[in-house]
Amino acid sequence: MSSDEHTRELLVALAGNPNSGKTTFFNQLTGARQHVGNWPGVTVERKEGICERFGVRFRIVDLPGIYSLSAYSQEEIIARDFLISGGVDVVINVVDAGNLERNLYLTMQLLELGQPVVIALNMIDEAEKRGRHIDFQKMSHLLDVPVVPTQARIGTGLDEVLSKAIEIAADRNRKQPRATRYHPTIESEINALEKALHFPQHCPLPPRWLIVKSLEGDEDALNRLTIWSADGQAARSKIETARKHLEAHLGESLDAVIAHNRYGFIEGLLHEVVTLKAPREIATLTEHIDQLVLHPWLGIPIFLALVLLTFELTFGVGGILSHALERQISALATYLTNVLPAGPVRSLLVDGILSGVGGVLVFLPNICIMFAAISFLESSGYMARAAFLMDRLMHAMGLHGKSFIPMLMGFGCNVPAIMATRTLESFQDRLLTVLVLPLMSCSARLPIYILFAGIFFPKHGALVVFSLYLLGILLAVLSGKLLRKTLFSDTMSAFVMELPPYRLPTLKGTLLDVWDRAWIFLSKAGTVILAASVIIWALGSLPWGVAFGSEHSIAGKIGKLLAPIVAPLGLDWRAAVALLFGVAAKEIVVSTLRILYSTQYATAGASGVEDTISHSFTPLTAYTFMVVSLIYVPCIATIAVVKRETGSWKWTAFVTSYTLCLAYVIGLLIYTVGRLLGLG
Structure with a gap:
């Protein structure tokens, strides 16, 4: 023991x-x-x-x-x-x-x-x-x-x-806790079955519990009962006979009667132990806040304002810390460049690992601040209100009201968000939500947004990122509406949202939530992104003798094959390679860009890879690239969990294909309209 x-x-x-x-x-x-x-x-x-x-x-x-x-x-x-x-x-x-x-x-x-x-x-x-x-x-x-x-x-x-x-x-001699006593007829049948089913003296589970659960129709409990009862399979027929007898006698389903008896016991217990003081005329704090945040007209603007405030904090405070971290990584790169002789080792460390892994790690402060804000809103009880507010909109767009909860989780990571669809009772509702969830902008895409928004939209970075998150939600609900009308039935099950009272989150709880997310990010940086950075560096260096990251390298040749596909979007071959490697993990998009652009347009006094990227993109192509990164093929981990949750390669291939096509169409539309408006 x-x-x-x-x-x-x-x-x-x-x-x-x-x-x-x-x-x-x-x-x-x-x-x-x-x-x-x-x-x-x-x-x-x-x-x-x-x-x-x-x-x-x-x-x-x-x-x-x-x-x-x-x-x-x-x-x-x-x-x-x-x-x-x-x-x-x-x-x-x-x-x-x-x-x-x-x-x-x-x-x-x-x-x-x-x-x-x-x-x-x-x-x-x-x-x-x-x-x-x-x-x-x-x-x-x-x-x-x-x-x-x-x-x-x-x-x-x-x-x-x-x-x-x-x-x-x-206490080995502790008293058995007082359990529910059911309707006298049910109790009589339970006692009779305990004697008739001949359980061993030291049964692994209480015979009474096995009998009650079996009478409720619990198949797992019934299977265990048949194993431990000396009657074996004959015990199953005795349970079924008793169930039919009780339902005929009581006039309703037995599981409903048992549930009513439990609630009756609870009601009696509460009558004994709970004293209600004189009701206060003043409304509770929760009621006061709900009058505002659940207001039919003010509720959604307040929700959007809180989301925008989250991104302002992510960019404002996070940006200061991120730049400080970036300076330290740049100083380390300069030090290694000065002390190591020119050659493959220095190139691997500086152009490969530091540009790749370091280029992603600089966004750790932004991600921590965003998750601190989300954890605060979640722990306070507000996120449940957000789901309640969006219920009507979800139904109007063809999605179940409860789908909004996994969609909110999708802002963190699509993988647990897809797992969370299990809370949807209907398989159709669950499948439909799984199909649209990859359109939610997960935290792995945030480094892409921060990089490009910081370079091309420094004064309005939070608004630009906010627009991308809203675009993801809009595309998800519109896709849900279309899929509901074409591939699924138009009926949805009912939704009751629990609204817990507001609570002030603890600093310890918030920090633990942030640490969990930060550790996942750091673990990925030390494994997947590190490995990808080494591979991308090798592809940009081979064959030996070519200029690093040039079109003559293996990476360049792969990019040149993809270049005609992305050219209508205003993107070059390096962007195509970054998107291709981003299928492994979205953070790798930034690593790839930093590695491939690290030797391009280098000029004396250039402040870093941001300057080199600014030579290859315009604000229009930068926004197009961010939109494509938002929508196109989910990462490998998300694809794997889609297969696991749907149990179908067909639906996995469908979600991969439609997101890729949708990304191309929306990206082409934005770039084409932008050029027509003279924004190119």
């Missing part, structure tokens, strides 16, 4: 509803001592961290946010499989104290599972502000499990939760 006295380690599962503060709870406990990966066999994110308190090492696993332990969604299956694996010492159930009725539904299922549970009544301060006083000691007595009030945002109560976890894990 992981709770052995010699190792003093506990494996803790952190379970709770979405928006219960579970992730904040996890971050407060583990800080930077956490590892982010995927659950085996699936692409759902797995977070695990370490914390040490009271001489015990806690290994904490942050389970996906779920509403129940039914085996319907991927997240529910993962959470339940982990809980019943047999290795968990304690479950910490993080409950939103302000939404007890909904949150306690999962709690009741955890108690039925028979696991050692500690309930963390999180955001207890917000519940008090709403006039809800919770007698947590009485709740603990009624449920026979520890209940601790917490404020995870500021760390209040977390140590007490861990202390209770140690106690309950060590």
